[in-house]
Amino acid sequence: MNNKEESKKKEVSKVWDVDFLDEFQTFNPDNWQDQRIWVNNETQCYVPDGAFGTREVSDGTLKLKVIKLDERQSCDNLDKHGKQHPDTEYVAGRICSKNRKEFVKGKWTAKLKMSSNGEASMFPAWWLLGAQNNESPVEEDNENICWPLTGSGEIDIFEHHGDHMKDEFTTGAIVSLGECDKGDWESKRRNFPATLNEWxxxxxxxxxxxxxxxxxxxxxxxxxxxxxxxxEPMFAILNFAKITDSPMTGKSWIMEVDYVKHEYRK
Structure with a gap:
């Protein structure tokens, strides 16, 4: 192969083809499902079907919200050990593409913005999880691998922790320590500046x-x-959580998503 042919081959290898694109003209159940689970000691309750306005598709975007109710209500979310979430006055939306759209490697992109540049207790995220993850919803026989072992690995593309930062987000991989529920959250993740309330x-x-x-x-x-x-094949998650007991200003927080796509190299 001469230099010209080699250069052409390298150029072709950089081309991406889109094999999944959701521009949120509607909420498509072929792409997404609600995920109701209690993780990270989150203080809100994930509710289904956009209850209380927590998940809305309008004007070509998806809105996932944390909403403060007038009073505490019961919550049916369970943690991975079967413990039920306590009563709470906060509800929220969380969706995943598990058993809908799962891909090996490639490139994942979401275009999104927040309703503010950060407030205490905010915990929105855009991330990936291995498709054999054994947490709810479990719908196939091979979904039996605990986080963060291979098959249930985690990659965080966008995460904002309002108690620790403003105008910043965190990105990076969770390193498996080789045992169930043991991951290194620090060594491969970094914080970067961004104006969060802009696209x-x-x-x-x-x-x-x-x-x-x-x-x-x-x-x-x-x-x-x-x-x-x-x-492993991985699925996408979009969620907005409330992570601490810091009081919420206003009645709602919003993460607005213009699109999600996955691409692969030709």
């Missing part, structure tokens, strides 16, 4: 053995060698 594209792509994180198409971070540790 941005947040993405992760597999580039060789690396995971490359981009903000509006520009590389901001790279997990060198971590991509090979996620060989």
């Amino acid at each position: 941005h594209e947040y993405s992760v792509e597999w580039e060789g053995s690396d995971l490359v994180y981009r903000l509006d198409g520009k590389e901001i971070y790279r997990n060198i060698g971590e991509g090979d540790k996620y060989p």
